[in-house]
Amino acid sequence: MKGYITVREAADKWGITPRQVQILCKANRIVGATRMSRIWIIPEDAKKPTNNRKKVKYCND
Incomplete structure (x- = not known):
């Protein structure tokens, strides 16, 4: 499909x-x-979704 x-x-x-x-x-x-x-079709101009996970900084005090 075009x-x-x-x-x-x-x-x-x-x-x-x-x-x-x-x-x-x-x-x-x-x-x-x-x-x-059974297949997914994705628009050519679709953008990669962002990763909403947050990084946690650990501090050893």
Whole structure:
């Protein structure tokens, strides 16, 4: 389909695993991602979702 990429193509583009892309799609974190039967299709211009986890700094006093 024109204008869409596969999970594997998105994973290569963003530097993450295909499984992580599938997880992001299922969690609705990729805008415009749609499931067609058994595969996810992602818009070519979709941006990689940000990581909202916070880093914790430990201090040994």
